[in-house]
Amino acid sequence: MAEDALLAEMRSLRDRVVGIADTALASRDGLIIRADTGDIDPEYLAAMAAAALGLGRRMASEVGKGALHEIVTRSSGGYVATYAVGPTALLVLVGDAGLDSVRLHRESQITIKNLELLLAGDGPRSSVAAGLAEPSLPIGPTTPEHPRSAVACAA
Numbered sequence: 001m002a003e004d005a006l007l008a009e010m011r012s013l014r015d016r017v018v019g020i021a022d023t024a025l026a027s028r029d030g031l032i033i034r035a036d037t038g039d040i041d042p043e044y045l046a047a048m049a050a051a052a053l054g055l056g057r058r059m060a061s062e063v064g065k066g067a068l069h070e071i072v073t074r075s076s077g078g079y080v081a082t083y084a085v086g087p088t089a090l091l092v093l094v095g096d097a098g099l100d101s102v103r104l105h106r107e108s109q110i111t112i113k114n115l116e117l118l119l120a121g122d123g124p125r126s127s128v129a130a131g132l133a134e135p136s137l138p139i140g141p142t143t144p145e146h147p148r149s150a151v152a153c154a155a
Contacts, residue, residue, distance in 0.1 A: 006025055006034045007034050007036060008038055009118065011036060013107060013108060013111040014036070016078075016107045017095075017099070017104050017108075018100065019078075019095045019097075019098045019099030020099065021038065021094050021095060021096055021106075022036065022040050022045070022092075022096070023037070023091070023093055024036070024042050026044050026089065027050075027089055028053070028054075028087075028089060028090060029050060030048075030049070030121075031044065032046045033119075037094075047091075047116045049082040053068070053082050056082075070084065072101065074101075077097055078095050079094070079099050079101060081101075084112075085112050085119065086117050087121070088119065089111060089116075089119055091108070104134060108118070126131065
């Protein structure tokens with residue numbers, strides 16, 4: 001697995017979705033794999049995201065909604081989205097208040113698939129890279145802003 005390819009995928013998502021400020025790829029136990037962050041400590045971000053994803057997975061399981069795919073936290077200053085990347089990793093995206101969350105959800109599915117393939121050592125497939133693959137849909141409640149996503153809102 002080439003770390004540069006992982007970083008390239010993360011930067012490609014930043015290029016496609018205006019408003020993403022920071023990205024991190026971490027193991028499910030919160031250890032950083034690759035990060036592209038500014039003022040945010042990537043180790044702390046990865047640890048907090050792993051804890052949030054773990055709690056979200058437990059909640060989804062307890063209410064019988066299947067496997068959790070993502071957690072999106074919206075606050076007064078922006079968003080933090082945490083996506084499951086296969087069985088062993090997670091992708092954390094930090095965005096500003098102007099982030100288009102619908103575009104983020106759509107575009108992140110391509111990146112998640114490509115990261116999953118890179119972590120497995122397969123590399124992105126052309127149909128996934130071109131956005132032609134059917135993305136997996138997250139399981140959880142829906143809101144007008146986040147169709148078919150699990151959402152946590154903070155004041």
